Amino acid sequence: MKKNYYILACLSIFLSACHNGIKKDTTVLSSRPVCKEDEMLACTKKEAKATAMIVKLQDNDIPDFRLDSGSDIEKIFDLNIKYLNSESAKNISYNLAGKRITQDVLLKSTLALKDILKTSQNDEEFNRKIRERFDVYELKSGTNPVVFSSYYEPIFEASITKDDIYRYPLYRRPDDLIDINLESFDAERYKGQKLTGRLESNRLIPYYSREEIDFDGILSGKGYEIAYMKDIADLLDIHTQGSGVLKMKDGIYKRARFAATNSLKFKGWMTALLEGGYIKRDGGVGDDKTFYDRSKKFINDHPELHRKIIGQNKRYVFFSIADLKSLDEGPIGTYGLNLVAQRSVAVDNSLIPMGTPAVINVKLPVIDDSLNISSFNNSKKIVFCQDTGGAINGARVDFFAGTGEKAKKFAYSVWEKGNFYLLIIK
Numbered sequence: 001m002k003k004n005y006y007i008l009a010c011l012s013i014f015l016s017a018c019h020n021g022i023k024k025d026t027t028v029l030s031s032r033p034v035c036k037e038d039e040m041l042a043c044t045k046k047e048a049k050a051t052a053m054i055v056k057l058q059d060n061d062i063p064d065f066r067l068d069s070g071s072d073i074e075k076i077f078d079l080n081i082k083y084l085n086s087e088s089a090k091n092i093s094y095n096l097a098g099k100r101i102t103q104d105v106l107l108k109s110t111l112a113l114k115d116i117l118k119t120s121q122n123d124e125e126f127n128r129k130i131r132e133r134f135d136v137y138e139l140k141s142g143t144n145p146v147v148f149s150s151y152y153e154p155i156f157e158a159s160i161t162k163d164d165i166y167r168y169p170l171y172r173r174p175d176d177l178i179d180i181n182l183e184s185f186d187a188e189r190y191k192g193q194k195l196t197g198r199l200e201s202n203r204l205i206p207y208y209s210r211e212e213i214d215f216d217g218i219l220s221g222k223g224y225e226i227a228y229m230k231d232i233a234d235l236l237d238i239h240t241q242g243s244g245v246l247k248m249k250d251g252i253y254k255r256a257r258f259a260a261t262n263s264l265k266f267k268g269w270m271t272a273l274l275e276g277g278y279i280k281r282d283g284g285v286g287d288d289k290t291f292y293d294r295s296k297k298f299i300n301d302h303p304e305l306h307r308k309i310i311g312q313n314k315r316y317v318f319f320s321i322a323d324l325k326s327l328d329e330g331p332i333g334t335y336g337l338n339l340v341a342q343r344s345v346a347v348d349n350s351l352i353p354m355g356t357p358a359v360i361n362v363k364l365p366v367i368d369d370s371l372n373i374s375s376f377n378n379s380k381k382i383v384f385c386q387d388t389g390g391a392i393n394g395a396r397v398d399f400f401a402g403t404g405e406k407a408k409k410f411a412y413s414v415w416e417k418g419n420f421y422l423l424i425i426k
Helices: 002-019 073-084 103-119 123-133 210-215 233-242 269-275 290-301 302-310 406-414
Strands: 052-056 095-096 099-102 134-141 146-153 153-160 168-171 178-181 194-200 203-205 224-227 242-247 255-261 319-321 343-344 356-369 373-387 398-404 414-426
Touching: 052 356, 073 373, 099 103, 103 123, 103 134, 103 356, 103 373, 103 414, 123 134, 123 290, 134 146, 134 233, 134 356, 146 233, 146 356, 146 406, 153 233, 168 233, 168 319, 210 302, 224 233, 224 319, 233 242, 233 302, 233 319, 269 290, 269 302, 356 398, 356 406, 373 398, 398 406
Parallel strands: 146 398, 153 242, 343 373
Antiparallel strands: 052 134, 095 099, 134 414, 146 414, 153 224, 168 224, 178 194, 194 203, 242 255, 255 319, 343 398, 356 373, 356 414
């Protein structure tokens, strides 16, 4: 009780400080709370959020959509409906261009869209029904479209115990890590925002940085280790993506799920390599097909540079270990249920509520079985806002690619401008 008293006592200081310009972490519980691996592409500029806007489209501005189909359609709808029927969604309250959005509005929107998909015979009928029953909103960056990136869930070899091969620990959430949900104090001012820290001399201070954890060993030997990775690059990857599948030495697959973050400033290790002149990119995004492999080899071959390079990223992610029924079972998103590959997206939760149905219009890569990009095709498909990320702010949409190497190739190849339309029942 005394501990809670001191947390609350210092909270008023934090709230006041946040309002006066101290950086706030906008990440909420997410499967992937930080930038994707190629953060040179993924991390939005700070001014992006300031220019983001959601506008209601007039009838003559609503584009034509496609009658969507696929084996994943029913799955994504069922998951979204389950979420919108849950207690987790009961406090949804947003204002989209003057329209109040609640749990009930999003549930009705999802059910109506599902019905229209089932009953429409062609694109013409589908578009007519959309215009009759829905208001269409577009997320924009000023007068420009949004930027699409992509993320994925990696698969790594790992071990529950430490040995000469598996040396790099994954930590569970430490017992002294404290989260404060600012939104519960002022939903309008602090929507989607939180503070993370620890108590020291009855004061709430920032939690330990990556340098303190990985190189000073501040958490070592406290019983927080839950698995061990083979190399430092694998550890960095799973921290960047925020979750991953672990293939244990006995052949059993487990999922390392996001549990918490210290909420400190993120800087990717490949950005540090580029800025330090240790490695150069050969061509533009998607053109340098060996960039990641060269970066991984360099960081693994130069342990003497680990502290200097990796320590620049103060952000740290903590995990929990869960059983994995199938590799097709996606990681848990911010909305509390599984993500669906090619259907779930991460958005700025301070602007858009979880569970919002949407349609994307963007060029996406087609990856063949040899992990080569065979083409970029325009994609107009239904997606649902079900995740968030520390770098996903403002007019930015992060597309969940799936699990494994094919998804990884897809995710690293996406950095495109496109349209993001929200579908809300009238």
